Amino acid sequence: MRKSIRMVLAMFFMMTLFMSGTAFSASYPDFIVVVKDNDYVNFTDAKPEVIEGRTFVPVRTLSELMGMEVEWNATENKVVLRKDGKWCDIYLGSDKLKFSNGDEITAKVYVKNQRTMAQFRAIAEHFDYEVSYIANGPIARFVSNSNEAVESEEELYNRIKGTIDAERKLYLEEKKAKEEEARKAEEAKYPTVYLTFDDGPNANTPRILDILKKYDMKATFFLLDGNMKRYPEYTRRIISEGHSVGLHSISHDKNKLYLTGSAYSVLNEMSAQNNNLKNIFGVSTDLVRVPYGSKPLMTSSQFWTLRSAGYRVWDWHIDSLDYKSSSSQIYRNVVPNIAPKVWQGIAPVVLFHDKSQTADALPGILDYLKKSGYKSRAIGPSAWNYNWWER
């Protein structure tokens, strides 16, 4: 009997998982721990969590803690909790809680790790528990009305702080893993292309940004120090519209950067530019594209000095040659070279500049990406760095 009920439950859980899957992938729930009277509750299968300011707990564990009877009603797709003549119906799939006092509320009911999750406060209060929220932790605490021997909030928090911290650490690790998983799934579905724009910003940048926005694609802009200061409003737009910014030096001069006999000449310019970026625009970056590419002008010691300082150096797979090409040539220089890279599992890095003819070619190139199911993404914090020294 028990087994068959479990089977039905399991099937139902699978269905609800699919139904609610998209709704919950958008934002990850917040962290919370639950305390009964003075006792930290160790939820082993599904942890409590906060969604839109409300605490959710696994119904089964909660019912055990409160000494309630649990019954599964398959006809109505509901879990029934009973205690001392009171009852609460938890409707799966229709987000509804019904109480024996006649109250009925709309509240999310969902499945996590094969456990039915429901709103903690409404249920606990209905069964005569006093519920409080303690910001330290945070802790959702429920206390039986008959229990008077409870610790103060501060005593409680200080005593179980170590447990909460350990639990939060696990939560953060899981959150990070889930986000990474979501990112990978998204990237597997729509392979990444990295469009990169050097030497800007300049008068052509707004048009390039408008086009990227229209196609909902992101790019990486390797800025020149002088230009980012000369066109601060364009620099701000690049940042605020979700593109990545990288450093492209102050001088753009091979004599000052590479032919110096010093290992530090490239790093020094990039660090100085990064300071300016931080001071003026409030952001810093670890992305660098060195002028003319990292080979052959840059020396090995200049390259490794830059890398040791934590900068990720980016060269390119595909050169649009836009500085000397018409817009139709740019399209031909780029588009045929993208798919072969993607097929090898490589996210191709494409080199552009903020040129007028580049902006002219961009809609055609983005049309191609869209049609192929590819997506131009900004180089993010987790991207490996592609350059000619480390490939």
Ligand SMILES: [Zn+2]
């Ligand atoms: Zn350049």
